[in-house]
Amino acid sequence: MSEWIIKNGLFVTMDETQPVIRGYLHVKGDSIAYIGEQEPQLTEGVEVIDGKGLVFMPGLINTHGHTPMTLLRGFADDMVLQTWLQDKIWPLEAKFDDQSARWGTSLAQLEMLKTGTTAFVDMYDRMDIIAGVVEQSGMRGVLTRGAIGFGSPEELDAKFKEAVDFARDWNGKADGRITTMLAPHAPYTCPPAFIERFVQASHDLNVPMHTHMSETAAEVEQNVRDYGARPVEHLDKLGMFARPTLLAHAVHLTDDEIELLAARGVGVSHNAASNLKLASGVARVPELLRAGVTVSLGTDGAASNNNLSLFDEIRLAGLIHKGVSGDPTAVPALEALKLGTIYGAKAIWQESSIGSLEVGKKADIIALDLNRPHYFPLTDIVSHLVYSGSGSDVRHVWIDGKQTVRNGECLTLDEERILHEAQAAFERLL
Amino acid sequence: MSEWIIKNGLFVTMDETQPVIRGYLHVKGDSIAYIGEQEPQLTEGVEVIDGKGLVFMPGLINTHGHTPMTLLRGFADDMVLQTWLQDKIWPLEAKFDDQSARWGTSLAQLEMLKTGTTAFVDMYDRMDIIAGVVEQSGMRGVLTRGAIGFGSPEELDAKFKEAVDFARDWNGKADGRITTMLAPHAPYTCPPAFIERFVQASHDLNVPMHTHMSETAAEVEQNVRDYGARPVEHLDKLGMFARPTLLAHAVHLTDDEIELLAARGVGVSHNAASNLKLASGVARVPELLRAGVTVSLGTDGAASNNNLSLFDEIRLAGLIHKGVSGDPTAVPALEALKLGTIYGAKAIWQESSIGSLEVGKKADIIALDLNRPHYFPLTDIVSHLVYSGSGSDVRHVWIDGKQTVRNGECLTLDEERILHEAQAAFERLL
Structure with a gap:
């Protein structure tokens, strides 16, 4: 079972009880095993992602x-x-x-x-x-x-x-x-x-x-x-x-x-x-x-x-x-x-498994780059995400705990080929 | 006088007579000396920018x-x-x-x-x-x-x-x-x-x-x-x-x-x-x-x-x-x-000098990266810029013919310092 952790994380959880958390998020397999301020005890060799300069939220x-x-x-x-x-x-x-x-x-x-x-x-x-x-x-x-x-x-x-x-x-x-x-x-x-x-x-x-x-x-x-x-x-x-x-x-x-x-x-x-x-x-x-x-x-x-x-x-x-x-x-x-x-x-009747960062839910997580002018000053992060943010700020994406986008690059789909083939497919319709 | 040229350019001009041009744009000093399909005769040593994969428009x-x-x-x-x-x-x-x-x-x-x-x-x-x-x-x-x-x-x-x-x-x-x-x-x-x-x-x-x-x-x-x-x-x-x-x-x-x-x-x-x-x-x-x-x-x-x-x-x-x-x-x-x-x-009473890509106007030009999923297929470039585009697609900016943004990096302002100082200035107000 794959296991990884985010440290130094700023998490916008969508969980009513604690909407914004600074600290750690621990993923085991496809799910969130822990989210909170305390550093969890980790087995050796677990991948650690430094969350500095990023904001994490549910996909x-x-x-x-x-x-x-x-x-x-x-x-x-x-x-x-x-x-x-x-x-x-x-x-x-x-x-x-x-x-x-x-x-x-x-x-x-x-x-x-x-x-x-x-x-x-x-x-x-x-x-x-x-x-x-x-x-x-x-x-x-x-x-x-x-x-x-x-x-x-x-x-x-x-x-x-x-x-x-x-x-x-x-x-x-x-x-x-x-x-x-x-x-x-x-x-x-x-x-x-x-x-x-x-x-x-x-x-x-x-x-x-x-x-x-x-x-x-x-x-x-x-x-x-x-x-x-x-x-x-x-x-x-x-x-x-x-x-x-x-x-x-x-x-x-x-x-x-x-x-x-x-x-x-x-x-x-x-x-x-x-x-x-x-x-x-x-x-x-x-x-x-x-x-x-x-x-x-x-x-x-x-x-x-x-x-x-x-x-x-x-x-x-x-x-x-x-x-x-x-x-x-x-x-x-x-x-x-x-x-x-x-x-x-x-x-879509999946609120028990996705839609927020909570223990037990699937690790469907996105990370946005905060080091951009439109996120400064760092006042209200929820306001920034809604009124000032943009999809192009997304750096990383995980679904079921597996990374699908890393540093803005899609890991699961071949971008260059898709752009080329989509263009060709459109032209064939004309 | 500085002099440079864009080749392989896709230009959205805002000029009624030819709204979209594929070809060349030649800048001399602070102004547009030529825009059109024909390659201009150039003196040696003039900087050539390859416009492939970009769309150019007025700032x-x-x-x-x-x-x-x-x-x-x-x-x-x-x-x-x-x-x-x-x-x-x-x-x-x-x-x-x-x-x-x-x-x-x-x-x-x-x-x-x-x-x-x-x-x-x-x-x-x-x-x-x-x-x-x-x-x-x-x-x-x-x-x-x-x-x-x-x-x-x-x-x-x-x-x-x-x-x-x-x-x-x-x-x-x-x-x-x-x-x-x-x-x-x-x-x-x-x-x-x-x-x-x-x-x-x-x-x-x-x-x-x-x-x-x-x-x-x-x-x-x-x-x-x-x-x-x-x-x-x-x-x-x-x-x-x-x-x-x-x-x-x-x-x-x-x-x-x-x-x-x-x-x-x-x-x-x-x-x-x-x-x-x-x-x-x-x-x-x-x-x-x-x-x-x-x-x-x-x-x-x-x-x-x-x-x-x-x-x-x-x-x-x-x-x-x-x-x-x-x-x-x-x-x-x-x-x-x-x-x-x-x-x-x-x-702002400056339509004779800016607002479109036309010969004689100031070289206030921006270039956006077209190699992004939301610009595909390449159908109507004006529609894409308006309905699908975003400021984060901007790669280059020139004003008065001088480059102020290159590959998304601002050349005239110190981004890292500004983000830091703006944050500090905000915190001093509280």
Whole structure:
């Protein structure tokens, strides 16, 4: 069993009882064996990492994305959501092959790792390829074959089977780093009966549900026209919220809908940059948090963000809800950091094992370089991480106690090759 | 005369006629002698920089800030503006001495240089110290001794004299890199007669005006109560807009006020992050741009941002106005980049000499490292710089043709010493 220790560490733990600790963190195998001010007794030969000039925190958790879409970064911007999807994104996605998926997800996982994300949710197709890259990258992946409910009955059957097979076959793989969900794409792209089949499968396989919901005002209106109910009530009637569910976006919500999500224990992935860029609006995050809904952060696909650095989402979440609500105390710094860490862990039902630096939890740890002008003076480290920090400050990353990034270099993925292959894969689509 | 050339360059010029150029850029002395696809004839011994893997663009222009306040970064966050100023910021600022100003502005100029800002507006006191650091850093500074109109007549006289002396004595210094303005702090902190004295001095010295205006809804209401007019009309009546004027914030504007600012040729420094963080609101940037007002970007002081990377402001300006207006075509990528470059140059009345890469303009150039995951695939470079890029991608900076940052290291300022001294100066304030 591998064993190592950090000394001279400054730890932002996300543990309520001791949010900031200066001292030691001891890893045995894949878990945190000790964190605190006292130097632990060590067997000889244990690797010692000097934490001077660094700040350590839990790895970030990105709760919504579509990693192969990273191949379309910058391909089409500044357009209306439906036009962007129908005229630009979907036609190019239709040409995606295994190589597009492989190099798109490799590029995404490389970027996420280097900017401090250790766990991510992914909804796409060709998920076996994505899962294969997760095995290699060392990341924690919560993966789901998303299914758009357009097509012939045979096509829908095939998508459903592929989604169910993936969810069953890959759950718990890669030493438990891979978990799975079931994901009908959205109420406006899936007939009710198709959604119900996924809900039933979620019961059968005992895996959670994930879907896009109420991203735009237009799709909410459409839902009312088509089904006589807003999306929350609609999905609730289809039985989805009887299952553990994570909703992406949830921008347009009434007070009653927020209350129902809280009552059902449904989590929300807040995709601030994507919602701004596509002009979908600003989710009611302060109200969701007040109601007790688990809110976490997602980048969405790189085509609508356009980067995958969760630090950018944390900063945005810390800024925008103040400005839009008129309340400068909304989403304070510590809460913004929780959105990207411990609340993210809750959102993917893994809060008992990740999301904070605590004894017994997995050693999913990132270290940022503090010797940079924007961290000076060293006043409030949580404030600095949220309002001033950036993903490019990340120096080291460990997942399950294994180092995946060292001095800014990814150890598990071949960066030079990925940049080259991603470029070539994109050019083949044109 | 020094002479050097970039070959294999990818240039984002901000020149309407040829926005992106691949080829050569030739610098003679402090200016751009050639930019284009053809290799220029060179005398022997001219330094050649290989631009492979880099993207070059004009240096960024930060049109509002208070550099010594960088010393208060992270000292107080998540508070109401007036409480934050009165209970936290002003009491600590009252203890500022020459050393606080020196190390605060050094830290700020270091951070700005390393993140690609080559010119900045600064409003504070002890401006001779700030000007001295500008001489050393090599930056372009538009400096003004801001004057808050509280105090005895003698105190106001002293502030006024200091401001006027500074504006006269330093204008054009540091080989022309320093220009000056006159800056009554704000309509709500300066009696009308005090503002009028500055307007007269602005005529006398032929330097422009700068002030904070309509940052919060409360100060607009106060202005109406105190003077029977909203701030735009109030300042117009005091003669300010007969002078070249740059307004910071300008968040709360009516249609009529926007029209008047356009008619008077008044520029606006949009401080998106600061306005969000202090919950002041979201400035009406799309409407200002449509009306023909020159809009530029400012970080404001680091205590309300909390970093000085203008790339963060560019991205925010590209995102937030889409989300808030509901129009995904608002502030498209190229417009967002102009806010931080050529419009910034216009805002400080230097568009004939900086803000774009064009023959005859000063060689204020930055180079960013493209070999990073978030710039792949290489699709639309302008989109990447705005939506995906970051100040930490900056590798090289030149101002007036002289290199100030090389491979991410600042050549003109001593980074290690500044971080140390800034920390010590902050601790002395406590």
